[in-house]
Amino acid sequence: MSDTAADPRLLRAPPKRGIRLSWADERFRSIIWQILVVGVVVGIVWWLVRNTAHNLEVRRIATGWGFLSREAGLPVAESLIPYSPTDTYARALMVGVLNTLKIAVVGVVVATILGTMVGIARLSKNWLLSRIAAAYIEVVRDLPLLLQLLFWYAILQGLPAPRQALHPVEGVFLSNRGLKLPWIQWQDAHSFALLGLILGIVGAVFYARSARAKQMADGQPRKVWPVAAGLVLGLPVLIWAGLGAPWQGDIPALRGFNFQGGLTITPEYFALLIGLVMYTAAFIAEIVRAGILSVAKGQWEAAEALGLQRGRILRMIVLPQALRVIVPPMTSQYLNLTKNSSLAVAIGYQDIVSISNTTLNQTGQAIEGIAIIMVVYLTISLSISLFMNWYNARIALVER
């Protein structure tokens, strides 16, 4: 058989099949069905929109986005950007979005760390440790999240009043008003130093990559950490010192009713964070356990035969393979945590749902308010999904 001659069957033109306008023609039928289904869906949506617009008109409920530029007049307890009640609704909603991100980002990171540790502990050969992990997972997973949030909030309210605050270290106060920590008075030099830190991390990553590429080329291992440490720590310190090394402590002190100055972690934020992290970590622990168990026993045995320690086997051989099983369900947990943060309303943490609810209550524009909440969650959730899918593709088994 010659390999230049093509299979004559491939050269032949495919049989031409015209669509017959007959119910007996399968393709004709399927097209008709598709047109019908799309038509019905479009019709329902159109009817819903028209009906809503008509009802709003009849009830004389205001519509449109004009309210966004009006003065909000609503107080917000904690905000990442400067905010006062004289600002607009748009800015108040922005504060809400940032508060949601603040809980979601921190929550995802902490829940991942805690969940991974608990998941590994569950598989530990130490009887007590694995039982404690199992009990934690079973209890936390089975109780409604809202109940847990109220529980943590009630516990934090049981802390002493500001005047009797717990005072373990100078400048640190724990009371029912939250945790007060000393902080520095933020100046431009600090912002530049922070920028330097980010640049340092980026530089260190690039340096590590090039060192690895060189090692691949000549087989010589290179020490990465001295340069990396210099970049990550040295650069910001150098910038800070170069700008005059400003250092003014902002120590919280009891003045009047409350502590003034310093950094505050409010009971609302803290209760929400503990609640979300504890709850989600229990699910993540089970995912991690499943991932580790999915790696064949032979891998452990082979690594043990090479004389590796258990911790190292886990870190360098088992976990990288387990990640392929772990990452896809983990995405769902991150999405859950983000969406569950909307329960913040119950314990008075002002996330986007809380602020949007107040906005729609004051302006009466429920449809716009709900639309904002939906867009915000959709954007955050799609971003998480995109990132996790990218990461999943990156760690996927490369088959050669």
Added chain:
Amino acid sequence: MKPMRLSTFRALGAAALATALAAPAMAQQPAQNAATMDAVKSRGTLSCGVNTGLAGFAQPDSQGRWQGFDVEYCRALAVALFNDASKVRYVPTTAQNRFTALQSGEIDVLPRNTTATLSRDTSLGLDFPAINFYDGQGFMVKASLGVKSAKELDGATVCVQPGTTTEQNLTDWFRASNLKFTPVIIERLEELVSAYVAGRCDAYTTDVSGLAATRSAQPNPGEHVILPEVISKEPLGPSVRHGDQRWADLVRWTHNVLVAAEELGISSKNVDQAVANDQRPEAQRLLGKTGGLGQMLGVSDAWAVNVIKAVGNYGEIFEKHLTPLGIQRGPNAQWTQGGLQYSPPFR
């Protein structure tokens, strides 16, 4: 192939059915809006939006029956329509969902200590036919704090419900007084009050009547003081959907019956006597003996007598529900006593 085609059929059928079911239901909404009274009459019960639980205004008692100042207005309306105070479906509403409940038609009327304001009257699509309680916003603190005036609250943490005029008054007042505060904002009243009691906040702010109600519900009311400053006007009253004048008229004049009855000295105890003996023309018109005023509103002429018999006059309602909380008549006295409660003539 076969099962798939079947499921397509089913999906289409379900969609068509859903459309058929939803269409008439939605189409009748605007019509219902124009004739709430007919809708209530044909339904046989009044859907009345009340507070989730505020002592003195609306709260279920130990037998689960709703009791309170606002609840009496639900009952009075049910009596005006059906001569039966029990024909009410009480819908507990929060500060945040109350207006949506009214706008969407889930409730017919909202007597839920709600402040009448211009923007609620216009952009929210509501009407406030009557003001049944003149209130003002105040602050409550723990007596142990030693605070004597709201002006001393600089830097305080204040518990407040979101989505209320209270929330906006609070920021306005602190700004105008050049004081700072930290808000703690919780939607459910029970959670909010427990945060205040637990000491999460230094002060709790709402209408003075609400403060009195909350204080009276505490195990030791003496531990809490209501500060003397009243920082806002809060005219509270039942609200209805905008654009249904007949329904608004009935709500307005049911309130006026209660006020006029007190002014004329007619109470639930002597109303039968008054029907028999009272010769004053205004009383005769109110009690439906002359004038045919009930017919004009679309209810029976005996409606006022029935309402007074069932719930009493304004003063009786006030004494039954609000006086025990330590709330004075103050601006809610009759106009003849120097107060603001004033009924236009029954004529």
